[in-house]
Amino acid sequence: QVQLVESGGGVVQPGRSLRLSCAASGFTFSSHGMHWVRQAPGKGLEWVAVISYDGTTKYYVHSVNGRFTISRDNSKSTLYLQMNSLTTEDTAVYFCAKDIGSGWPPTTFGHWGQGTLVTVSS
Amino acid sequence: DIQMTQSPSSLSASVGDRVTITCQATQDISYYVNWYQQKSERAPKLLIYDASNLETGVPSRFSGSGSGTDFTFTISSLQPEDIATYYCQQYDTLPWTFGQGTKVEIK
Numbered sequence: 001q002v003q004l005v006e007s008g009g010g011v012v013q014p015g016r017s018l019r020l021s022c023a024a025s026g027f028t029f030s031s032h033g034m035h036w037v038r039q040a041p042g043k044g045l046e047w048v049a050v051i052s053y054d055g056t057t058k059y060y061v062h063s064v065n066g067r068f069t070i071s072r073d074n075s076k077s078t079l080y081l082q083m084n085s086l087t088t089e090d091t092a093v094y095f096c097a098k099d100i101g102s103g104w105p106p107t108t109f110g111h112w113g114q115g116t117l118v119t120v121s122s
Numbered sequence: 123d124i125q126m127t128q129s130p131s132s133l134s135a136s137v138g139d140r141v142t143i144t145c146q147a148t149q150d151i152s153y154y155v156n157w158y159q160q161k162s163e164r165a166p167k168l169l170i171y172d173a174s175n176l177e178t179g180v181p182s183r184f185s186g187s188g189s190g191t192d193f194t195f196t197i198s199s200l201q202p203e204d205i206a207t208y209y210c211q212q213y214d215t216l217p218w219t220f221g222q223g224t225k226v227e228i229k
């Protein structure tokens with residue numbers, strides 16, 4: 001069965017960096033687009049970034065563009081989110097999600113991980 | 123960006139009731155809407171894709187309809203296990219955006 005396990009969350013000071021990982025199993029990772037979606041405490045869902053199945057195409061929500069970088073290592077079945085210049089507004093649970101297809105753009109979050117909490121605080 | 127206005131923000135209904143949630147887009151998005159269920163801020167679950175298609179394994183009491191700017195999500199007979207927050211999501215134009223969510227409770 002599909003499994004997505006996020007890691008790398010924690011408490012970080014404003015302006016610092018953090019890298020999240022999402023280890024995937026139970027499906028052909030290299031055949032699917034992947035997403036990061038976040039949820040601030042007590043708030044709704046916010047889509048953050050998407051990457052194509054082969055890693056060549058990426059897109060970000062405006063609020064993180066230029067600060068966050070999504071990437072993937074298909075040989076390790078792992079998705080990443082490098083987060084730089086963090087602000088308190090980035091405090092959230094970060095979910096990775098597997099798209100249901102392999103086309104561009106990936107549109108639908110078919111499976112989700114349990115999330116990893118990122119807290120940006122001084 | 124396309125905004126999705128979801129209503130109501132919360133509702134309380136009895137077991138067996140019909141529950142309806144609406145989502146309105148700020149522009150025509152054809153049928154490019156998905157619906158998700160999230161229980162207690164755990165991992166969300168895809169219920170409906172392409173506005174009206176039921177994801178495999180999802181009970182048939184869940185349904186979706188609509189096109190253009192107006193979309194509806196329905197639970198035909200509310201069950202205790204349906205207590206959750208429900209979100210619509212558009213995928214017509216990047217960045218993908220969600221509605222604000224509807225919290226469903228049992229009366």
